[in-house]
Each structure stands twice: as C-alpha cells, then as structure tokens.
Amino acid sequence: MNSTLTGAVASYLAQVRAELSDLPPGELEDVLDDVSGHLTEVAAEFEAEPTAAALQERLGTPREYAAELRTAAGYPPRTQPVADRDAARKALRRGLLAATAGPFLVAVGIFSWSSDETLFFGLLGLGVLFAAAYLGVRALGDNDPRIVLETPRGRRAAEAIRGLVEQIPPNVRSELVTIGQPVWWVARGAIGGGGFFALFGAGAVAVVGALAGAAVSIWIGRRTQQDRRWLWYVVPLNVVAAIAVPAFLSAAYMGASFGFLNDYRGSGTTNYVPDGLFLNGTPVSNIYPFDAQGKQVTVRLYDQEGTPIALRPEDCEATYGRVDHDTASNIFPHRVITPDENGSYGEEGNCQDTDAAPFVPPPAPATPIPTPSAGRTPTPGTPTPTPPTSATTTPRPGVTLTVQPTR
Structure with missing residues (x-):
C-alpha cells in the first residue's frame, strides 16, 4: 500500500480499509494497493490537496466506495460490524500509557543509587507497562490493530512517522530492516536479561540471563511480525531498551554505575x-x-x-x-x-x-600485670622474662x- 498519501486522502484510505477489514489479509493488501493508486490519480486531478468533502463528492463515502469494490471483485457483503471507533481510541490511549509511564518508572530505577530502588521502580514500571498494554489489547477486541490509525491522533502520529522514514535513503532503510532489526532484537534482549539477572547473582548468572533474553527477544520480534497486537507490548519495551542499552554501554565504557550496576559492579571481581x-x-x-x-x-x-x-x-x-x-x-x-x-x-x-x-563509652578493660609462675624463683643473673611488646606482636592485616x- 502506498505510504505517501497524506491528509484527507490518507484518512479516506484508512476508512476504506476499515470497511474491508473482514477480507483475508493478503487479499486486503492487494485491494488497498489498487485503491491507493486510484486515490493518488484522483488527488492529482485537484489543483490543491483535496478535502474530505471533495473526495466524497467525487468518489462517494468510504462505505459506498468499499461496497463498489466488493461488487466489482465479487466479494460477499460485509457481515462483521465496522471497527468500533471508541475501541480504537481506548486502545491507542492505553498503548500510549504503556509506552510512557512504564518506561519512565523503569528509567527512574535504572538511574537510582541503590539496588533496592532499582528493583522497586523497575518492577513497578514493568507492571504498569504490561497492565496498560494488556488493557489496550483487550480494548481492541476482534478489530484489526490498525484501527488506531483511523483516529485523529493515530493519523497524525502515522503521518509524522512516515515523514521521518521518508527522510532515510531507500538503501539505508533496507539495511536497517534486514540487518539492523535482528541486531536490535539481540541487543535489547541481552541487555534486558543480563541486567535483570545481575540483580540476583554474579556474572555467570547475568551471562545466562543475557543469552536467554536475546533468545526471547528474537522470538517476540518474529511473533510481532505475525500478530500486530504484540506491538502494544513490544513498542513500550523498545522504549525501555532505548534507555537501558545506551546507559549500560556508557556505564561499562566509563566505569560508572547506574542503578542495576551500583551494588554489583564489584561482582565477579575483587578490586572494587x-x-x-x-x-x-x-x-x-x-x-x-x-x-x-x-x-x-x-x-x-x-x-x-x-x-x-x-x-x-x-x-x-x-x-x-x-x-x-x-x-x-x-x-x-x-x-x-x-x-x-x-x-x-x-x-x-x-x-x-x-x-x-x-554515647557513653564502656569502661576500659584493666591491663593485667604479668607475675612469675608459681613455684619458680628467679636466680641471680637470670634475666626476668618480659611480656612481648606491640613491636614484636605479629601485626594484623588492615589499616593501622x-x-x-x-x-
């Protein structure tokens, strides 16, 4: 589907998608590719960017346009209700909550000065993140996750993201998808798993946690490509990883410590x-x-x-x-x-x-005076043994x- 459509044209296309969302995914994308091409040609007929009213006057309402497509392609009439706009707004709001409040609390924990604060804020942030994401997925119901793009806020966000993506050269975009995406999956999982398990054990446990985290992260990435509902969980976790990965690498490079490393940077070494x-x-x-x-x-x-x-x-x-x-x-x-x-x-x-x-110090212990052993009398000319002094006592290790x- 053409991603360069903007304004009223992109909104019209999103409404047509909602009307056709009951079609099989592969067939839906083929139809929408044709629709986006048609809309591009229609938009070019106007001297300026067309308004929603001008498009509806030219093509009819999105529902009427979608009905004509069904008839022309031989698809049966729609049997499922069109996506609930209220569900789209709720799902989007809860997704935004998961992507902001959760990562914020996790960031507070990462940059805390003690492991207790790190653990508390980290678990609290993850709890808020997963709870909000779960409620967002529940709000979607049986609707296509892309219904959030039909809301005004969703359209603006999608247009902003498309604008940023279009600034990247096509060849770089391809490299980011084919190479950068797997690298990011491994990095976010390794840092997340290693940092979490470092709170509960030494370096070996953190290494095992990093490997397990990388494997789980790759599985989640593949799963998200098949079911877009996972984006409600993955996007907030990506925000957390975008904070944690640079913090971890900076701490490792500079020898500094942030939250999850503060009380453990001596773990596995004896020179701290x-x-x-x-x-x-x-x-x-x-x-x-x-x-x-x-x-x-x-x-x-x-x-x-x-x-x-x-x-x-x-x-x-x-x-x-x-x-x-x-x-x-x-x-x-x-x-x-x-x-x-x-x-x-x-x-x-x-x-x-x-x-x-x-405070009041306890009484100083009395120092006993050494006496000769009973039954033994020193003979003249025999030196009397003296107790060892502090100079001859084996010193204790530590600071004097x-x-x-x-x-």
Missing part, C-alpha cells in the same frame, strides 16, 4: 573499593577518641604510611557554605549539627553543632591508625 571510611562494611561518618581513663580527647589520625585519615565535615559552617564542604579534616571528633530542645535542626541563623560524643594528640 568503595569511597570513604568503612568499618565492617558500614560507612564511618565521625570518630570519637577516648584516653585510657575514658576522657574524650581530640586527635589527628594517620594511616601506616602517614597519610591523613580525613572525613568531610558536617557542621554548621560546612552545611551552610561558610567553608568548602569538600575540604576534609583529620582532626577528630568532628563537630556535627544537633537538634534544639524542640527537635528541630534549625536554619542557618540558629544552627547548633557539637563535638561531644552521643596512628593517634597523635593535639596541643
């Missing part, structure tokens, strides 16, 4: 070290040193190589921009903002902070903290 100071996997935001008598002291901290162990301040000055918030300090404890008697943290003018520890009291 998170930023900041951590204790047993928990981030440390402040340090409160105490001396042997349980008195809080102020110290400077260094590691075994003399590098300052510094954290960024979270006091009033840093919070309200009076000092550079990115400037870290190795003097501990840091001052932190505290709430007032009403539980409010205040504003810039009445902000309060303190370096007092928010050097505490230097400030004056």
Whole structure:
C-alpha cells in the first residue's frame, strides 16, 4: 500500500480499509494497493490537496466506495460490524500509557543509587507497562490493530512517522530492516536479561540471563511480525531498551554505575573499593577518641604510611557554605549539627553543632600485670622474662591508625 498519501486522502484510505477489514489479509493488501493508486490519480486531478468533502463528492463515502469494490471483485457483503471507533481510541490511549509511564518508572530505577530502588521502580514500571498494554489489547477486541490509525491522533502520529522514514535513503532503510532489526532484537534482549539477572547473582548468572533474553527477544520480534497486537507490548519495551542499552554501554565504557550496576559492579571481581571510611562494611561518618581513663580527647589520625585519615565535615559552617564542604579534616571528633530542645535542626541563623560524643563509652578493660609462675624463683643473673611488646606482636592485616594528640 502506498505510504505517501497524506491528509484527507490518507484518512479516506484508512476508512476504506476499515470497511474491508473482514477480507483475508493478503487479499486486503492487494485491494488497498489498487485503491491507493486510484486515490493518488484522483488527488492529482485537484489543483490543491483535496478535502474530505471533495473526495466524497467525487468518489462517494468510504462505505459506498468499499461496497463498489466488493461488487466489482465479487466479494460477499460485509457481515462483521465496522471497527468500533471508541475501541480504537481506548486502545491507542492505553498503548500510549504503556509506552510512557512504564518506561519512565523503569528509567527512574535504572538511574537510582541503590539496588533496592532499582528493583522497586523497575518492577513497578514493568507492571504498569504490561497492565496498560494488556488493557489496550483487550480494548481492541476482534478489530484489526490498525484501527488506531483511523483516529485523529493515530493519523497524525502515522503521518509524522512516515515523514521521518521518508527522510532515510531507500538503501539505508533496507539495511536497517534486514540487518539492523535482528541486531536490535539481540541487543535489547541481552541487555534486558543480563541486567535483570545481575540483580540476583554474579556474572555467570547475568551471562545466562543475557543469552536467554536475546533468545526471547528474537522470538517476540518474529511473533510481532505475525500478530500486530504484540506491538502494544513490544513498542513500550523498545522504549525501555532505548534507555537501558545506551546507559549500560556508557556505564561499562566509563566505569560508572547506574542503578542495576551500583551494588554489583564489584561482582565477579575483587578490586572494587568503595569511597570513604568503612568499618565492617558500614560507612564511618565521625570518630570519637577516648584516653585510657575514658576522657574524650581530640586527635589527628594517620594511616601506616602517614597519610591523613580525613572525613568531610558536617557542621554548621560546612552545611551552610561558610567553608568548602569538600575540604576534609583529620582532626577528630568532628563537630556535627544537633537538634534544639524542640527537635528541630534549625536554619542557618540558629544552627547548633557539637563535638561531644552521643554515647557513653564502656569502661576500659584493666591491663593485667604479668607475675612469675608459681613455684619458680628467679636466680641471680637470670634475666626476668618480659611480656612481648606491640613491636614484636605479629601485626594484623588492615589499616593501622596512628593517634597523635593535639596541643
């Protein structure tokens, strides 16, 4: 069928299609090819693009024109009702909802900072997507999926898409269909399946998920070519893939992480070290040193190589921009903002902070004094054994903290 028809001519052809939609698909396309050629010749008889009224005056209403075609071709009268226009509008609205709201929520999950948010928004987005697509297919009923093109919004969208497609050279269009389409099927399935299964396992599971996703994606693509109702599911999923594939490739190339990779970029490797100071996997935001008598002291901290162990301040000055918030300090404890008697943290003018520890430290354990073993008396000239010092103790692996009291 000629796809270059526009305006009232394209609308007239779409209405004729609806009147003939009960014909077998192959025969319908042959008839419509002849109709589009006839409409092109009729439109050329007008000095300007014909209006719907001018076409109906020249050819009759779409129903009358379709009836004449049936008679001329020997087809029986129509026994099925013409497509419900209300069904077309409902199917189109729900399809648009599936293609916008669902991918938006999935995108929020992809660019989230934690795997929990990624999983929540991802599943929510997919739920909205499939629910809206299912309702759209239900709204179609037994009608041809192309009835949505008979609605004003559907016609405008189809014309816009045709305009974009016509800008592509014919040879490139052919390459996109024969080569680009299968490549896209594999890419969207591999990224989707691999990214999903990466949330639940290591790299091997993600690889298996990518292979399974590619196979499923190819099957869906082939299925869509046979049944256009699958477009209500495939188009929204293509929008999701158009967001996820570039995000995944950019993250892999730049070493960055988006949602589904944030908590898993160390999976399968041992060289990932998170930023900041951590204790047993928990981030440390402040340090409160105490001396042997349980008195809080102020110290400077260094590691075994003399590098300052510094954290960024979270006091009033840093919070309200009076000092550079990115400037870290190795003097501990840091001052932190505290709430007032009403539980409010205040504003810039009445902000309060303190370096007092928010806890009471447990008593320091008593250090036992070594005594000679019972029944043994040191003899003169025999050196008394001394307990090993920290210098002779086998060091534990990890970071060594050097505490230097400030004056």
